[in-house]
Amino acid sequence: MLTVDRFALIRQRYRDGLTVRQIAAELGHSPKTILKALANPEPPPDTRSTPRPAPVFGPFEAIVDAILDADEHAPRKQRHTATQIFRRLVQEHHYTGSYHPVQRYLKDQRRDRRETFVPLDHAPGQRCEADFGHIHVDIPEGRLLVPVLILTWSYSNAPFAIALPTERTEAILHGMAEAFGFFGGVPREVWWDNPATVAIHVGRGRERTLHPRYAALCSHYSFAGRFCLPATPREKPRVENRVKDLERMWATPVPQVKDLAALNEHLRRCCLQARERTCGTNTETVGVRFTRDLAAAGPLSLRPFEACVFGTGVVDKYQTVAFDGNRYSVPRRYAFRSVTVKGFVDRVEIVADHQAVASHVRSYGSHQRVLNPLHFLAILEQKPATLDHAPVYRDWALPAVFTALRTDLERRLGPRAGVRQYIQVLQLLARFSLDHVTQAVTVRLARGDPTVASITTTAERLVQTSDTAMSPRDARLSQVTVPRPDLARFDRLLPRSPEGIDHDRSKHDAVEGEPQDPQVADGAGRVREAGSGGSQSR
Missing domain, CATH: 3.30.420.10 (Ribonuclease H-like superfamily/Ribonuclease H)
Incomplete structure (x- = not known):
């Protein structure tokens, strides 16, 4: 089929004085085609209402339809192309025609099978x-x-x-x-x-x-x-x-x-x-x-969602419980017990007796042990050799003052007694923070008397000092004075008789055992006010 450009070239040659036969010989078309181009400035549209006949390919159309139906249930990247169908027709069904009828038929079939859609619009917040x-x-x-x-x-x-x-x-x-x-x-x-x-x-x-x-x-x-x-x-x-x-x-x-x-x-x-x-x-x-x-949109919830998955397990003899291919430690008193494990995206929490008893950084490895040295302090005194042979303690990165403390204790008390004293100091980490124990050890080493008793006393003193230290906000709040409540103001809310006698008040005074102390009465009033849904404080 000639294009518009070809029609234009034919008409230009005719305008330049060439005859129909000369144009046909030059461009390689028949005189009949040249006459059609001279009669119409553009190629006529294709008005065929029936598909082009394909006498050789026609008997194979049913086979191609079966292949296309099977492709509907195959993965998208494993469906037949036109070339693959042509090869199957030749190899399996002895097709002797050309490739182009197969290609044209597939184009028409796939166009008819393509999915169409209805335009959608979504409401705000939906x-x-x-x-x-x-x-x-x-x-x-x-x-x-x-x-x-x-x-x-x-x-x-x-x-x-x-x-x-x-x-x-x-x-x-x-x-x-x-x-x-x-x-x-x-x-x-x-x-x-x-x-x-x-x-x-x-x-x-x-x-x-x-x-x-x-x-x-x-x-x-x-x-x-x-x-x-x-x-x-x-x-x-x-x-x-x-x-x-x-x-x-x-x-x-x-x-x-x-x-x-x-x-x-x-x-x-x-x-x-x-x-x-x-x-x-x-x-x-x-x-x-x-x-x-x-x-x-809907409102956010007032309380946060616990974004975790739950698992259950039994703590083994190594004080660990399995979760997601790894094992996490718990304190000694929860050994051999059933616990609940919460897996968050960044941590793992272990729950027993309705409270979290251990928390670890989440490990995404496999067959790993995530251990907290503090969980094994209770049995460390019974098995002091684990201090040097168990990886949980051998790889424990403590401040340098702890190494100096152990060296000093073993020098003064001997290896066995010094190690046991050092273990008792480590057990203080179950009561005090690492910072407080580190400061206490530093102070007692500087004074030359690093014993368990002296370090414990110093750590307790440091905790008391930090607790009594008042922040600027607490200092401002301590200067605020609240006046004592005047309960007589509430008497005006009580009903009175026409003679001016407060029957409810007199009945209240006559009952024995009623609290008469203003502070007690005020506390009772607050309880009643908190329990009533419709009351408002002024």
Whole structure:
């Protein structure tokens, strides 16, 4: 089929005086084609209403349709191309035609199979979209691939991004709690793909079984968890585009930071700067539209959410309990007992008897022991050899004065007695802070009498001194005087008889055992006032 340029060239040659036969011979077309070009300045449109006949390929169309139907359930990157279908037809079905009929047929079929969409618009405050992106950052230890959680409001396109050590459930809980605090409000819905850390089971349609801790997050902040259909990320296009912004704008060039905290400061600045831009066909900035999102959003909860996952375990003979492939120590009195382990994104807490008994920095390694030397002080006196042979004490980085103390005690009392005295000093760390014990040891070494009794006395004196030290705020509060309450003012609130006799007051005075002391009566009044919901203090 001739193009418009070819038609123009034919007409120019005819204008220059060439005949139809001369133009046909020069350009390689038939005289009939030259006459069509001279009669029409442009090629006529293709008016065929039926597909071009393909007598050789026609019997193979059903085979190609079966291949395309099977591709609907195959991974996107493992579907047939036109070339692959052509090769299969030749090798498996002895197709003798050319490639072009196959290509034209696939083009028509795929055009008819393409999905179409209805334009959507979301109300302010209605929903957020969540997803993870991944970027490389340069830290002092080298280049690191970091997962970044992104939340974006569907109406305003206002983003939030936070770098996390993993994509586990506790990291998602932590990141979403930080996002809601950053936004200052909570959407009615949060849309995800179908990560197993959020939806532990994908049912038919949009039926999902939520992870118990994510369900607790939804209940705490009063939002609904929503999920896209499998393999349809187009249902949350806002956050998908924000992932591209993360990779191409916020992390280009590659950020050079000290740690994840510094990276998160950079990402927060990028999120705030994104509010000054406009998106798509909107004439208003993201920040202006975000004010409407925030006005329609739900309020934050008054108490913080505990962004952790729970586990249970039994403490073994080494005073450790297993969690996420590692073992964490607890104090001696909780050995051989069942405990609850809380896994946060940055720490691990161990709970027994409804209280936290140990806290450790979270380890993301494998088969590691995270031990606190203070947890083993109770058995150190019974097994003093562990002081030099157990890694928990051998690698314990104490101030240099402790080494000087042990040397002095062993020199004066002998190796065995000196070590036992030194162990008793270490056991003081269960009562006092490391700073107080270090100061006490320093003072007693300087005076030449570093004994357990003298160090204990000095540490107690240091604690008392720090407790009695008054801050400027406490000093100002100590100068405030509160006058004693005048209970007679409350008598005016009591009902009186027409004769002016206060029956309630006289009845009250006649009852024996009523508290008459003003301070006691005032305290009782405060109790009654606190228990009544409708009273107001003046």
